[in-house]
Amino acid sequence: MKNAIELRxxxxxxxxxxxxxxxxxDIASGEFIGVLGPNGAGKTTLxxxxxxxxxxxxxxxxxxGRPACCGNPAIGYLPQAHGAxxxxxxxxxxxxxxxxxxxxxxxPVVGPAGRAEVGRALDLVGARALAHRSLGxxxxxxxxxxxxxxxxxxxxxxxxxxxxxxxxxxRHQAEVIELVNSLRRELGITVxxxxxxxxxxxxxxxxxxxxGNGQAALGTVDEIITSPVLSxxxxxxxxxxxxxxxxxxxxxxxxxxxxxxxxxxxxxxGYGHHHEHSGHA
Amino acid sequence: MLEYDFMRNAFSAAxxxxxxxxxxxxxxxxxTQTFAGHAxxxxxxxxxxxxxxxxxxxxxxxxxxxxxAGIGMGFIGERxxxxxxxxxxxxxxxxxxGLLFLHFFTAYATQATALLFGNVLAVDVHTVWxxxxxxxxxxxxxxxxxxxxxxxxxxxxxxxAKGVSLRRYGVLFLAIVALTTAECAQIxxxxxVFALMVGPAAAALRLAxxxxxxxxxxxxxxxxxxxxxxxxAFYTDWPTSFWITALSVGIYLxxxxxxxxxxxxxxxxx
Numbered sequence: 334m335k336n337a338i339e340l341r342x343x344x345x346x347x348x349x350x351x352x353x354x355x356x357x358x359d360i361a362s363g364e365f366i367g368v369l370g371p372n373g374a375g376k377t378t379l380x381x382x383x384x385x386x387x388x389x390x391x392x393x394x395x396x397x398g399r400p401a402c403c404g405n406p407a408i409g410y411l412p413q414a415h416g417a418x419x420x421x422x423x424x425x426x427x428x429x430x431x432x433x434x435x436x437x438x439x440x441p442v443v444g445p446a447g448r449a450e451v452g453r454a455l456d457l458v459g460a461r462a463l464a465h466r467s468l469g470x471x472x473x474x475x476x477x478x479x480x481x482x483x484x485x486x487x488x489x490x491x492x493x494x495x496x497x498x499x500x501x502x503x504r505h506q507a508e509v510i511e512l513v514n515s516l517r518r519e520l521g522i523t524v525x526x527x528x529x530x531x532x533x534x535x536x537x538x539x540x541x542x543x544x545g546n547g548q549a550a551l552g553t554v555d556e557i558i559t560s561p562v563l564s565x566x567x568x569x570x571x572x573x574x575x576x577x578x579x580x581x582x583x584x585x586x587x588x589x590x591x592x593x594x595x596x597x598x599x600x601x602x603g604y605g606h607h608h609e610h611s612g613h614a
Numbered sequence: 615m616l617e618y619d620f621m622r623n624a625f626s627a628a629x630x631x632x633x634x635x636x637x638x639x640x641x642x643x644x645x646t647q648t649f650a651g652h653a654x655x656x657x658x659x660x661x662x663x664x665x666x667x668x669x670x671x672x673x674x675x676x677x678x679x680x681x682x683a684g685i686g687m688g689f690i691g692e693r694x695x696x697x698x699x700x701x702x703x704x705x706x707x708x709x710x711x712g713l714l715f716l717h718f719f720t721a722y723a724t725q726a727t728a729l730l731f732g733n734v735l736a737v738d739v740h741t742v743w744x745x746x747x748x749x750x751x752x753x754x755x756x757x758x759x760x761x762x763x764x765x766x767x768x769x770x771x772x773x774x775a776k777g778v779s780l781r782r783y784g785v786l787f788l789a790i791v792a793l794t795t796a797e798c799a800q801i802x803x804x805x806x807v808f809a810l811m812v813g814p815a816a817a818a819l820r821l822a823x824x825x826x827x828x829x830x831x832x833x834x835x836x837x838x839x840x841x842x843x844x845x846x847a848f849y850t851d852w853p854t855s856f857w858i859t860a861l862s863v864g865i866y867l868x869x870x871x872x873x874x875x876x877x878x879x880x881x882x883x884x
Contacts, residue, residue, distance in 0.1 A: 384775045386774060386775060403775075403777050404775075404776055404777020404778075406776070408775065410771070410772050410775040410776075411772075412769075412771030412772060412775075414771060415769075421644075421819065422819060422820065422821075422822070422823055423768070423823060423824070423825065423828075424823040424824055426824075427768075427823070427824050427825050428768055428769075431764050431765045431768045431769065431825075432765065432769065432772060432776070434761065435761060435762060435764075435765030435766075435773055435776060435778060436762055436765070436773070436776050436777050436778045437761060437762070438758055438759060438761065438762065439757075439758065439760070439761050440757055440760055440761060441760055441761040441764045441765075441825060442761075465823070467823055483769065483772065484772075
């Protein structure tokens with residue numbers, strides 16, 4: 334089967350700093366990949382490179398058989414940061430339909446085909462009933478469904494979901510993961526799903542892509558979530574503790590993943606903090 | 615009151631400008647760039663007084679200066695928004711320069727008041743036609759870019775990923791805002807541009823759930839505020855700009871009061 338994503342000797346830089354260096358891997362079509370790693374390890378930058386928004390300084394990024402290029406309609410994207418609109422009074426329908434032909438000049442009028450497309454995307458995520466409610470009045474889980482619907486506009490073959498679990502409680506986290514997994518099976522699309530915690534994803538993902546220390550490791554959970562691999566990616570001694578089907582990544586007796594890594598808007602682009610985080614997290 | 619030429623001109627000018635201000639203002643508030651409108655108006659004061667000094671119509675000075683500043687701000691982009699001290703100083707300098715130009719042009723003190731606070735009752739037929747042309751230009755430009763602009767406003771990261779240039783539409787939009795600011799300044803003056811551009815739009819955003827209804831409502835509110843402002847001014851002899859600002863703030867407050875937790879203002883389903 335054709336690979337959905339191929340990276341060859343890729344170096345990615347962000348404001349003069351090397352985020353990922355000499356990274357190469359293949360992701361097959363239809364795979365569900367969990368993207369993990371400490372803050373600043375380059376999860377968002379990697380997604381932006383796949384979208385063609387960050388050009389590799391070295392190497393090549395290929396998406397669905399072609400070099401990554403800006404404006405690829407085959408990619409659906411759920412970014413980590415959301416515009417102010419998600420807190421306003423605009424309806425879910427208007428929010429999702431703004432993506433339909435959004436790059437074309439003219440009035441934002443959505444024709445019958447566009448309306449059908451928005452309806453289909455809303456149905457796929459079970460959010461038809463949310464269409465006429467205001468985004469600002471939705472719960473975190475409901476808003477996440479709409480953001481996912483938005484990413485499905487244009488019938489993408491690849492979904493890049495950047496931290497869709499952030500600020501959701503465990504029940505809604507499980508719902509979002511189950512929804513993404515069923516979409517993946519139903520539509521046969523490839524999914525890259527970044528998260529701070531591995532455990533919620535354990536039952537759903539095929540493989541894990543772990544980023545850290547400028548490097549990347551791709552493999553099954555058993556291959557990657559090991560003391561030697563993670564110690565290399567964190568640049569410090571890491572222990573992996575398995576307990577009742579859950580996996581805990583520990584550094585110096587402290588849990589490395591979890592709440593301490595929750596997204597803080599102020600550090601969204603503050604790459605380079607992973608050492609201090611792995612130290613006291 | 616419509617038997618007077620000056621009132622007919624004032625109503626025509628105010629209607630034309632209010633429609634554009636409402637529509638452009640909706641996007642301005644949606645993009646949380648309202649301060650840009652205010653800043654552009656201040657810069658416009660320098661342009662207007664400079665134009666007076668060299669003997670051309672203040673409207674042209676306003677248009678040239680605000681559009682240049684709008685495009686400049688668009689290129690500098692986000693970084694500028696963080697620098698409130700720098701913006702504040704530029705605004706102070708703009709007003710200061712405007713004052714200096716007026717000082718050189720010693721003839722009128724009323725000119726300063728008219729530019730700062732507006733004097734819609736002094737608008738002549740020629741200006742009405744100019745406003746009509748400029749407004750049509752603003753509206754056509756806005757309509758032309760409204761779809762990618764809306765996409766870039768609601769979901770900037772996704773829009774960028776789909777190949778929409780955030781900078782291009784940011785710059786084009788601020789140029790449209792600048793043009794609209796120059797038009798508004800003819801009605802309410804450079805200091806009170808907020809009243810026409812931001813007040814109705816902010817109220818509309820509070821009330822409407824869809825973009826189409828929001829833009830329409832914003833324009834309608836702006837027109838109503840302008841008409842009532844003119845009528846009240848005619849019968850009370852108080853300044854029009856005062857009435858327009860009072861109505862603008864009043865309607866915005868009402869829209870907020872009427873904003874219920876349970877969505878009573880839900881608009882009919884499409």
